[in-house]
Amino acid sequence: MRANTAMKFRLHPDRMQAERLTSWSHTSRAVWNIALAQRIWAYRSAQRKAVRAVAQCAELTEARREHAWLRDLPAQCAQQVLQQLDAAYDNFWNPAHPARFPQFKKKSHRQKITFPGQAVRVHKVSRRMAQVKLPKIGWVRFRLSRPINGTVRNATVSRDGLGWHVTFGIHMPELEQPPVNTGMPIGVDVGIACSVFVSNEHHERQRPDTIVEDEQNRLRGLEQRKARQLTYAKKHNGGKYSNRLRKTIGQIAALKARQARRRADWNHKLTTDLTKNHGMxxxxxxxxxxxxRSAKGTIELPGANVAQKSGLNRRIADQGWHQIRRQLEYKTRRHGGVLVVVAAPGSSQTCNECGVRDPKSRHGCGRLFACTACGHTEHADRNAAHIILDRALCTAGWAGPAGSGSTRPQSTRSPQKGRGTLTGSRMREPTSSVTAT
Structure with missing residues (x-):
């Protein structure tokens, strides 16, 4: 019984609990780095040995007897680190998974500690507050922003620029009758100037700025201050960070965390609305x-327009395209729909009326698409959304709603004429669960 959904809440530890959680996060990072180094060394040795978590857990038990700092971390948490390293290796060797080789974690890496489900207990205190019992720490309060329905499979305590959080991996039973979404199929085009354009809509969905002008000025000032303090630390303190420098880094992290939350909030609202109302x-x-990827190149072959490419990279990352696709993948399954991924080349240069692809139909980076073959004019992103939908309908062999009488051939090519759109467009079983008073 695995976790099939996750719920994140704001955690409110006291000072002593926060200090111990911070210490445990660094210990977990050390366990990861040592275990990864051991696996690399064993594989590069003459025996080419592959080490897994089962063997390392036995060595972990011996190491806990010798080192007090390692013994302070709950044994289940250290075992979870080794299990996660196993998963990282499995993802790396899986050709269908885009994961890279596991990397060593720096001290500035995200702080987190993972507990198995049988090691934690959740207790509701009031309508908006609850508490979770962690090994060696006790009860820690968190804000219950939504009800926890299901069985707690694991709990991850993490920290970002805005404080501590706890994320529960929840197993929710599958419905006997899975939902079937009969909404109209749509194509979704994501961009920078226009955040999202849906094929059955006449106006784009523009995401508000994740960081306002005052916050941008403050962030720029903080980054300049950080650069000055880093230079001073390298010249006078041997590279050791001062308390003021750590405070500046914390303020920058808080602004970046707030920006990420706003981006995720808008993307969640967008994807929830789309998956609830559309079947494909x-x-x-x-x-x-x-x-x-950067365009700076090498010393021998320097890149061109490096500053412009850096600005473009920041704007692409700020839109969260991968986050939108990831959310659509699991939300379409949850609401009975299907997500179809189509090839991207040429979608912004192909006319959705005549099917002719011509780069000259897009004048620069403007928002107007003017076909050089048939003269069709339309918003460029709306035209691209229709092309994406056409490719998906041909690839998936979409036959339309029941009783419509319309059929489409199963083909991987885009239609050459007309839009053809439809009318209307690993853990053990837990011993605890959530209890309420």
Missing amino acids: IAVEDLKVRNML
């Missing part, structure tokens, strides 16, 4: 990681 959603297969 088509998106482009964008390689965001490749699109974010």
